[in-house]
Amino acid sequence: MTVESELRAAIAAGQLELHYQPQLCLDDRSLAGMEALVRWRHPRLGLLAPGRFVPLAEDCGLIWELGLAVMDLAVAQLAAWDRAGLQVPRIAVNVSPAQLRPELVERIVEILERHGIDACRLEIELTESALTADGPAANGLLQALRRMGASIAIDDFGVGYSSLTLLRRLPISALKIDRSFVAELASNRQDAAIVEAILRMAHSVGLRTVAEGVEHAEQQAALGVLGCQEGQGYLFARPLDARAASAWLAAQC
Numbered sequence: 001m002t003v004e005s006e007l008r009a010a011i012a013a014g015q016l017e018l019h020y021q022p023q024l025c026l027d028d029r030s031l032a033g034m035e036a037l038v039r040w041r042h043p044r045l046g047l048l049a050p051g052r053f054v055p056l057a058e059d060c061g062l063i064w065e066l067g068l069a070v071m072d073l074a075v076a077q078l079a080a081w082d083r084a085g086l087q088v089p090r091i092a093v094n095v096s097p098a099q100l101r102p103e104l105v106e107r108i109v110e111i112l113e114r115h116g117i118d119a120c121r122l123e124i125e126l127t128e129s130a131l132t133a134d135g136p137a138a139n140g141l142l143q144a145l146r147r148m149g150a151s152i153a154i155d156d157f158g159v160g161y162s163s164l165t166l167l168r169r170l171p172i173s174a175l176k177i178d179r180s181f182v183a184e185l186a187s188n189r190q191d192a193a194i195v196e197a198i199l200r201m202a203h204s205v206g207l208r209t210v211a212e213g214v215e216h217a218e219q220q221a222a223l224g225v226l227g228c229q230e231g232q233g234y235l236f237a238r239p240l241d242a243r244a245a246s247a248w249l250a251a252q253c
């Protein structure tokens, strides 16, 4: 079997699973949302990280099916947490450039309705490359997602191109500052200056800010001083499987 047909069969067989990483409000450590991160529970190779199969799915066109499976699992998990009385304001789902087809909006609406989840609790994470590759077409689709009620975050912000143009042109709700800028935030004055500039710019145009890769209390403190609203990283929690994420949530209450 080729890897492609193996992945196609794996999606159908339910071998994809999601892990979840909390995103916290930095002022009071309350939960802002959970980011869903896909893994492939491979029968022989064990648990595979997205880097092992997402690029392949993008190349062979399977990313459409994979993306819908991920969206369904993520929204279903949010509904399950609701039923369990575990409060999760928002679920963030990564979406690849190749998923930005017009039908995406109706498919997401169908998934949300089937699970009884309001669109305002869905955040779609897109990389800058997703937005630069296909400017005008992506813009129309993003407008439709916003009208539907979902929010849109730019992932890995700062490592791509034409960041400032994107902010002006596209209906973005939030910026996720790439973890490479956060890594030495507390010790490198240049990185601190870059993060400060990103935050000032983002807030001045009304964008919410999320810092990625927060690993140390010093980073959290520096981000708090600079006014970053949310943080995500090993300091708070690693990506957790559904069971561990539910236990983590239960421990927060």
Ligand code: G
Residues within 6 Å of the ligand: 036, 037, 038, 049, 050, 051, 054, 070, 094, 095, 096, 155, 239
């Ligand atoms: O979980 P991990 O740290 O291995 O994630 C690595 C990368 O894989 C992340 O940067 C994320 O953007 C990407 N990724 C994770 N889950 C998904 C997904 O469901 N769809 C897409 N397109 N990318 C994902």
Ligand code: G
Residues within 6 Å of the ligand: 021, 037, 094, 125, 155, 156, 179, 212, 213, 214, 215, 232, 233, 234, 235, 238, 239
């Ligand atoms: O979508 P994105 O590329 O941002 O996916 C998040 C990735 O970052 C996941 O692969 C996750 O495992 C990883 N990650 C999450 N928190 C941390 C952290 O604190 N430090 C580092 N180095 N990686 C992290």
Ligand code: MN
Residues within 6 Å of the ligand: 035, 094, 125, 155
């Ligand atoms: Mn992401």
Ligand code: NA
Residues within 6 Å of the ligand: 155, 156, 176, 178, 212
């Ligand atoms: Na990221």
